[in-house]
Amino acid sequence: MRFFAGYIVRNFSTSDDPKSALIGAFVVFGTGFMARPPGAMVIGLYGDRRGCVAALTLSIGTKGARTRPPTVGWIPDPDAASSGLVQAMPIPRS
Numbered sequence: 001m002r003f004f005a006g007y008i009v010r011n012f013s014t015s016d017d018p019k020s021a022l023i024g025a026f027v028v029f030g031t032g033f034m035a036r037p038p039g040a041m042v043i044g045l046y047g048d049r050r051g052c053v054a055a056l057t058l059s060i061g062t063k064g065a066r067t068r069p070p071t072v073g074w075i076p077d078p079d080a081a082s083s084g085l086v087q088a089m090p091i092p093r094s
Helices: 004-012 018-050 052-066
Strands: none
Touching: 004 018, 018 052
């Protein structure tokens, strides 16, 4: 596994089946990939109305709010997590 998804699976997955865990990791990355165009449309429309500085501030502010330690800390460690851990990873990003 040469991709970043392999690292995620090895360190965060509790599944006994490595193929299903890898598919789950790819689903997480695919969810983020599919969420980018609608997010770009929303931020782009906001930027058209309020200006590019306001859009950049909103974008950076929401990214910072989603990745601060309390939201990332909601994901349990692999020992206490169920098999849905990989599926829970995009929650702080959304």
